[in-house]
Amino acid sequence: MTLLAVVLGGLLGTGLRLTIDQLVVPDSAFPWATLLINVVGSLVLGFLVARVWPSAPAWLRAGLGAGLLGSFTTFSAVIVALLTLTAAGMAVLAVVYLIASLVLGFAGALLGIRLGVPASVHPPIEADE
Secondary structure (H helix, E strand, O other): OHHHHHHHHHHHHHHHHHHHHHHOOOOOOOOHHHHHHHHHHHHHHHHHHHHOOOOOOHHHHHHHHHHHHHHHOOHHHHHHHHHHHHHOOOHHHHHHHHHHHHHHHHHHHHHHHHHHOOHHHOOOOOOOO
């Protein structure tokens, strides 16, 4: 069951990635599609870890995590983009891309976890009277 979930998730994640790669047409050398995919993937995985993982069966966690989001987001795509930018003489842009990937990916995961935690865990903040 777990292997099937990972395979099906992988098919969906790869298809989504290809679709976004084809829809996001950069007007510069900056790898916008890869950045968008990795930030969105970080956000979704953070949300799932906070909201779904605590009660989900192992096969579902594997299908959504390693399967769907593992094939949707890829570290190798970031590295290829960095090498491509550097080889084209755009080392500064490569550094900007690396920093943006790390900062936005971290922020996306943090936001996803924050959104995924049930409201009952976060009581409203009351103003001092």
